[in-house]
Amino acid sequence: MKIAVDAMGGDFAPQEIVKGIELARDRYEDIEFYLFGTESKVKPLVKNWERMTLVATTEVIEMGDEPVKAMRRKKDSSLVRAANAVKSGEADALFSAGNTGALLSSAIFIVGRIKGVDRPALATALPSFDGPNDQFVFMDLGANAENKPVHLYQYGILGSFYATHVLGFDNPRVRLLNNGAEEDKGDETHKVAHQLMKSTAAFNFLGNIESRELLEGTADVVVADGFSGNAALKATEGTALMLLKQMKKAILNSGLKGKIGGALLKPAFKEIQKKLDYNEAGGAIILGVKAPVVKTHGSAKASAVANTMGQIRIMIEHNLIPDIQDYVSKHHDDLQSVKADLQNESESK
Structure with a gap:
């Protein structure tokens, strides 16, 4: 290599x-x-x-x-x-x-670009604390400030494939970052993207997810537009770092008993810190x-x-890239079919 x-x-x-x-x-x-x-x-x-x-x-x-x-x-x-x-x-x-x-x-x-991918996206693995897996794929993290519904749909395919082939997840759960869990939440882009993702057999879509749920382990792949994904990532990183700093500060200022208790809990804090440390996770991948x-x-x-x-x-x-190329090509017709069904449904209304 x-x-x-x-x-x-x-x-x-x-x-x-x-x-x-x-x-x-x-x-x-x-x-x-x-x-x-x-x-x-x-x-x-x-x-x-x-x-x-x-x-x-x-x-x-x-x-x-x-x-x-x-x-x-x-x-x-x-x-x-x-x-x-x-x-x-x-x-x-x-x-x-x-x-x-x-x-x-x-x-x-x-x-x-890979043929069939309109907008490559930036993806990374973030820690997951309560789910069946210890991390999840999060994308797009800022490669594209604005996205169309079809781009978010494609991110579901790319992220799901990465979760399966690199992280080893079985049938990864895909969710769409939105400002509410309900199907009709968000702007028109996210509403249409939700319908595209809901109607496909290309990946296992479980609906919307709010940013406060990101680390809870309810998704293996979280799809976002580049602006929202980047903002959510930095807010999550900043909050985690600040909490760790404030916990350390509180222990040091809590007197002898607090310091003894902090010393006893130090291994647990180290484990959490290691899980949140980007130096352990590797880098962000440009998928597509x-x-x-x-x-x-x-x-x-x-x-x-x-x-x-x-x-x-x-x-x-x-063999990630050649396999992604084959997978995207395989599901291209599926996307066209889903888009046609949604268009027909819209016209019939």
Whole structure:
């Protein structure tokens, strides 16, 4: 397996990226890594070149760069060169911790969309606390600020397939993020999307879900428009981090007895913290493009980078992209049939 790595992308690049890749290299014996980056900055950091190759580049796409312009103008940037390596077949997958918009643009315009997918989406696995599985797939996380009903329907297919083939879930439960559980809630986009998803046999749809239920384990795949998904993700992450900080602060300010009690509960707190830590989960996947393209958090450290390499390894090993292509193609006619039925029903009213 060959993974193209944007070594210059991320808040702590290239140091933490290189450290993470070396951790992954020692952990996974069947992966080769191509590091795309500035030679003078990357080369001195590598301690062992086994199964690692440096591809020297002269430009870097910064976090503040306008995504599409940067992708088109900075042809010799580490990200664009890595994306082109995937497009040409020199590498099997693309990884970056850098500019999310530029990575999305590179994935769509360079790596290319899967036929039958109108809008690729950004997906990640979030913790699930009370359900049969310990995590769930959440998408779209901001690849598309606005979506049509058909896009949300396609996300149900893509997310369900990822949950089955990578996470190993059996008949994953798919739900639609909305501002109420009732079928008639939401704007016209979500009402139509609900009907499309309700009427399909392509996945196991169980109806709407509210954002307060996200971590309760009532869904294995949660579909959202990009704006709502991104807002819900950041609100959930921020709330979880703040609660952990406030609990720690309350214990430290509660006197000797409180501190003793906190010490006794420390293993339990550590377990919860680990479950909420993005460094453990890996990266966000751009589903709907012709190769695995994965984005980890901009502030990710070496452990997160290494864990993401394991995630990519599973995607390649399980033949995820070719199988998604076949699955999307197989259910294309099903979508057309559902849309026709809904149109006929609407006209008859």
